[in-house]
Amino acid sequence: MAGKKENTVAKADRHHKMSGEQRKRELVAWLLMLPSLVCFVFFIILPILGTLKMSFYSTKGMKLVNFLGFGNYKVVFEYPLFWQAAKNSVYYVFWSLIFGLFLPLIIAALCAETTKGRSFFRIAARLPGILPAIASLLILTYFLRSDGQGVLNILFGKIGLGPFKYLTNPKVVIIWIVLSMTWKGAGGTALLYMAALTEVPQELYEAAALDGASPWQRFRYITWPAIKGQFNLLFILQIIGVFQVLYEPMVMTNGGPNNASLSMMLLMYFFAFRDNRYGVACAMGVVISLFLIAFSIIRALVERRMTEKERE
Numbered sequence: 001m002a003g004k005k006e007n008t009v010a011k012a013d014r015h016h017k018m019s020g021e022q023r024k025r026e027l028v029a030w031l032l033m034l035p036s037l038v039c040f041v042f043f044i045i046l047p048i049l050g051t052l053k054m055s056f057y058s059t060k061g062m063k064l065v066n067f068l069g070f071g072n073y074k075v076v077f078e079y080p081l082f083w084q085a086a087k088n089s090v091y092y093v094f095w096s097l098i099f100g101l102f103l104p105l106i107i108a109a110l111c112a113e114t115t116k117g118r119s120f121f122r123i124a125a126r127l128p129g130i131l132p133a134i135a136s137l138l139i140l141t142y143f144l145r146s147d148g149q150g151v152l153n154i155l156f157g158k159i160g161l162g163p164f165k166y167l168t169n170p171k172v173v174i175i176w177i178v179l180s181m182t183w184k185g186a187g188g189t190a191l192l193y194m195a196a197l198t199e200v201p202q203e204l205y206e207a208a209a210l211d212g213a214s215p216w217q218r219f220r221y222i223t224w225p226a227i228k229g230q231f232n233l234l235f236i237l238q239i240i241g242v243f244q245v246l247y248e249p250m251v252m253t254n255g256g257p258n259n260a261s262l263s264m265m266l267l268m269y270f271f272a273f274r275d276n277r278y279g280v281a282c283a284m285g286v287v288i289s290l291f292l293i294a295f296s297i298i299r300a301l302v303e304r305r306m307t308e309k310e311r312e
Contacts, residue, residue: 055282062278072283082284084259085267088174089243092263095178096242101235104186108193108227109219112205122194125187133184137251140180141167144252167253170260177248177261189234196230197223236299240292264288 055072057064076082111121128136143151144166156162166176200222208218246265249255255262255270264284272281 051282051285054279055286057279059277059279061276068279072279073287075277075280076284076287079267081259081262081267082264085262085264088260088262089245089264091174092178092245093239093242095175096181096238097235099178099182100185100189100242101231101238103182104189104193105227105231107186107190108197109223111190111194112197112200112223122191125190127187128184129188131184133247134251136184137180137248140183141252144176144180168257170257173253173257173261177245177252178242180252181242181245181248192230192234193227196227200226232303236296239295243292244288 054064056067056069058066058068058071107121107125111125114121131139142149145151145153146163146165146168148154148157148163150163150166152166153163156164165172167173204222205218208222213221244265245263246269249261249263249266250269253261255266265288268281268284268288271277271284
């Protein structure tokens with residue numbers, strides 16, 4: 001009996017010591033995270049709450065004046081250009097998925113097939129992303145000028161073609177803006193795919209090539225399984241990011257011609273800094289956020305359903 005009691009006491013002491021050590025580790029972890037949590041609350045949570053509050057008030061500058069309830073939201077949905085901006089934002093997302101999501105995938109797949117000079121192609125693909133965003137957009141704007149002074153039109157003029165309307169044609173202006181975005185960002189996305197492919201032994205590609213597998217078969221059975229998870233993540237991030245496109249149309253076209261490139265974020269910017277209607281701008285920001293949250297939830301549910309079906 002005495003031995004059992006001593007064992008029980010020893011176990012209790014060890015449990016007490018482990019609990020004390022665990023609490024100490026948790027305290028240290030919380031102290032290490034505290035600066036990040038403070039920054040998160042100060043720069044994320046408080047602005048979100050402030051935006052939500054301001055969306056229910058009329059404003060004079062940044063000062064809250066009168067409580068309007070959902071009055072600002074009514075202004076947003078009844079504004080003539082709101083639905084035009086919403087449709088344009090959908091077009092931005094559609095073309096960005098065509099160019100901005102699949103082009104990096106092609107770049108990564110081609111780099112996976114190369115045995116020499118892979119580092120050079122990785123660096124070359126990333127170089128456009130190093131340039132300052134506004135500076136690169138200004139350069140591209142001069143390249144795509146629709147008059148005879150644009151670089152592309154000058155080159156086409158040498159062979160008797162053009163001038164072509166790139167940023168002044170309402171039917172194609174969004175496509176050219178998305179291509180400009182893709183030129184700058186495709187390299188960074190391709191590097192994420194390449195990072196996932198580093199776990200695939202190069203011997204698999206060599207063995208598949210010796211067995212007579214075509215490039216498409218090597219992509220389907222070797223490359224795609226390695227980057228499928230990365231693709232699903234980038235798919236949702238691409239939609240969320242491009243739906244909030246702002247400075248590309250603002251710098252290149254200012255939403256023109258005839259509001260053909262006006263995005264929802266640019267319209268929100270105009271509400272705030274052109275019209276000084278901060279309450280309406282905040283209401284539009286909340287609308288955009290709710291749409292993206294709803295889309296993310298639907299996407300998560302669909303992905304879970306597909307995963308469950310694969311397991312079955």
